[in-house]
Amino acid sequence: MTNLLLDLPPLSAARFASIEDRVARLLGTGQDVVITQGEALLPLEGAIRATAGPGTTALNVITGPYGQTFGDWLRDCGATVVDLTVPFHTAVTAEQVRDAFAEHPEIDFVSLVHAEAATGNTNPVAAIGEVVREHGALFYLDAVASVGAEPVLPDAWGVDLCVIGAQKAMGGPAGVSAVSVSERAWARMAANPNAPRRSYLSLLDWKERWIDGGRTTLLHAPAQLEMLALEACVERIETEGLESVMARHASAAAATRAGASALGGGIAPYVHDAADAAPVATTLRAPSGTNASELVARALAADPDLPLAAGGGALAREMIRVNHYGPDATRGTVRACLTALATALKDAGLSVDLPAALTAAEQAWRQSGLAPRTP
Ligand SMILES: *Cc1c(COP(=O)(O)O)cnc(C)c1O
Numbered sequence: 604m605t606n607l608l609l610d611l612p613p614l615s616a617a618r619f620a621s622i623e624d625r626v627a628r629l630l631g632t633g634q635d636v637v638i639t640q641g642e643a644l645l646p647l648e649g650a651i652r653a654t655a656g657p658g659t660t661a662l663n664v665i666t667g668p669y670g671q672t673f674g675d676w677l678r679d680c681g682a683t684v685v686d687l688t689v690p691f692h693t694a695v696t697a698e699q700v701r702d703a704f705a706e707h708p709e710i711d712f713v714s715l716v717h718a719e720a721a722t723g724n725t726n727p728v729a730a731i732g733e734v735v736r737e738h739g740a741l742f743y744l745d746a747v748a749s750v751g752a753e754p755v756l757p758d759a760w761g762v763d764l765c766v767i768g769a770q771k772a773m774g775g776p777a778g779v780s781a782v783s784v785s786e787r788a789w790a791r792m793a794a795n796p797n798a799p800r801r802s803y804l805s806l807l808d809w810k811e812r813w814i815d816g817g818r819t820t821l822l823h824a825p826a827q828l829e830m831l832a833l834e835a836c837v838e839r840i841e842t843e844g845l846e847s848v849m850a851r852h853a854s855a856a857a858a859t860r861a862g863a864s865a866l867g868g869g870i871a872p873y874v875h876d877a878a879d880a881a882p883v884a885t886t887l888r889a890p891s892g893t894n895a896s897e898l899v900a901r902a903l904a905a906d907p908d909l910p911l912a913a914g915g916g917a918l919a920r921e922m923i924r925v926n927h928y929g930p931d932a933t934r935g936t937v938r939a940c941l942t943a944l945a946t947a948l949k950d951a952g953l954s955v956d957l958p959a960a961l962t963a964a965e966q967a968w969r970q971s972g973l974a975p976r977t978p
Contacts, residue, residue: 614827619819622830625837626781629845630750630765632757634783637809638833642781643747643768646803648676650764650782653798653806654712654741654791657681661712662703662740665697666726668915669745677714680797685710691722691918694879697730704738712741717958718749719873720771720926721915723886724874725749732760741791745782747771751840752852752883752928763788763819772852772883773931775836780828782806847933850972852882855927855937857886857971862964864942868953869893870944873922886914887923887944893951895923902940909940937964 617640626638639646645886650671653876658680661930665690677684683706689695695715705708708891713735718725728744735742746755751772757765761786769775775902784806792807799805812822854865860872860880865936869890874880889895903911910931914922925940927933946956 610827611827611831612801614825614830616819616821618834619821619825620828621836622837623781624820625834625841626726626767627783629757629768629840630757631759632758632765632783632786634902634941635789635810635814636644636783637806637814638779638781638802639806639809639829640779640823640829642770643745643766646766646780646782646806647673647745647747649677649799649804650784650788651714651807652680652741652804653795654743654764654788655682656795656797659683659712660685660707660709662687662700662707662710664713664726665689665699665728666693666695666716666724667722669716669719669721670714672742673714673716675714683709683805685819688945691827692873692875693725694724694726694874694876695731696920697727697734700731700734704734704740708738710738710740712743713935714743716745716748717755717897718752718881718883720748720881720884720928721924722918722922723924724879725753725881725883729756729760730763730946732762738968741788743896748881751845751848752881752932753849759782767863769836770863770929772848772928772932774838775835775899776829777830778826783804783812794858797814808821833900835869847948849882851932852928853972854934854968856880856882856885858934858937858964858968859887859927859940861967862937863887863944866941866948866955866957866960868945868955869950870923870948870955877972882968883925883926883928884891885925887925888952889921889923890948890953893948893953895922896920896967898944898947899953901950902943906939909943911940911943917959934965934968937968 873886
């Protein structure tokens with residue numbers, strides 16, 4: 604008896620390379636794109652360990668939990684780290700990055716998270732990229748939560764290491780990821796004696812044994828199911844059109860934000876300014892006197908399939924996450940989430956206006972479709 608999940612022919616090098624090329628097209632990049640055989644934390648860690656060392660002074664921008672992790676890796680590599688932490692209800696500005704360079708002109712590496720699914724904010728990468736380029740620093744970007752939800756343009760923005768994963772807005776598998784690598788970044792790795800080599804974390808191994816060899820021989824057996832899922836995911840995005848996928852996310856975010864604001868009961872968008880709110884996921888502040896985790900549990904009791912979660916760690920009491928990404932970036936999911944949250948708030952004794960919330964959400968969805976879209 605054959606099994607679709609088990610009895611697959613081996614994935615060829617040519618097929619692997621063609622999937623890399625399609626991912627590169629999605630990012631509009633002419634840089635090398637390496638597909639990495641693991642969740643996005645693999646290239647995120649591999650890229651830092653390859654390019655940072657005792658001689659590095661890194662500006663580490665923290666707008667959520669991932670920035671914290673990157674700072675730990677950078678310190679572990681021996682880099683001097685300048686942390687720039689902004690409150691999670693806002694975004695970092697290019698001006699703040701400029702000020703950090705003025706204070707520490709020795710900064711030669713900048714790590715930034717584009718959008719944070721965990722905190723619901725998004726950072727102005729294009730403007731920050733200009734500042735980073737002016738100072739000639741290497742620019743490392745975590746675009747896992749932004750790719751598919753909003754433009755991610757490593758070449759136009761001067762990003763040297765741009766890491767993506769397929770499991771958020773792309774609606775794809777979590778077990779493979781990718782990183783685009785600039786010539787500058789390859790040169791930094793080659794000059795770094797501590798860059799991982801002959802290691803699962805090594806990007807240089809892929810450069811030397813895969814890319815430089817003309818992509819004919821893979822380093823090891825590729826994660827076949829995940830690669831095929833990634834190929835199918837990119838194909839689906841190409842069919843729908845990347846612009847349209849991004850527009851769905853922008854609309855879902857606008858609708859969730861407007862709906863939650865109109866719902867009442869004391870619930871409110873967590874990110875104060877709509878311009879700082881990520882299209883991939885919308886975070887909400889639980890009404891004072893309530894517990895976000897309990898509200899989410901109540902909402903999920905009504906409908907366990909909804910993409911609702913409480914914030915992680917210290918945010919679990921105050922933050923509700925509406926993860927309207929991938930196939931969940933739809934009117935239907937937004938409405939269902941607002942409806943479930945209304946039920947949870949009512950159960951907690953708060954007074955809410957669900958019809959007003961649904962009307963506001965619908966209006967915001969329509970208006971977001973009319974708004975001019977910047978590239
Ligand atoms: C989701 C996400 C990742 C990937 O990490 P997981 O926790 O394994 O999903 C990395 N960076 C950011 C900003 C993310 O939102």
